Amino acid sequence: MSSKVVIxxxxxxxxxxxxxxxxxxxxxxNRTEAIADAIRHLLERYGRGGKTARVVRMYLLGRRPSSPGKLEVDVESARQYLIEQFGTDELDVIVARMRRRLP
Incomplete structure (x- = not known):
């Protein structure tokens, strides 16, 4: 169970x-969800995460790695990262959310 801090x-x-x-x-x-999402994006932007995070970011930004070797990722780590970032590992849900946020 994760603990939450009020700020x-x-x-x-x-x-x-x-x-x-x-x-x-x-x-x-609600506002809390929006602010938490903004903070997650800020932390992601400034380099939080390892190789899995970089690969997921590249995918979400529509970039392809320069070689197949850079695409090798531990599936469970990628799944956990998606759950952490989006609250789900269902790609259809994640893609729908991202499309709604595009200008």
Whole structure:
């Protein structure tokens, strides 16, 4: 069971309105989920994770590795990474979520 920590963040009203729009449109179920997702993306952007994380990021960004050897990944590690990042390992669900977030 994972523990959760409560943090308090002050945001500009305009940013909160934008968060609320995302929840109203169904991208997120609440503000907490949206903020947690933004933090996950920030951590991912700045290099959190190892080889599996890099391969998943390349896949999500539509990039192909330069050689087949770079695609070798432990399947269970990749599955756990997807669950950590998206809350599921079902690719159809993940792809649908990502498509909704595209501008």
């Amino acid at each position: 308090q963040v002050r945001l500009p009203a305009k940013l909160v309105r934008e968060l609320d729009k995302l929840t109203e449109e169904g991208y997120y179920s």
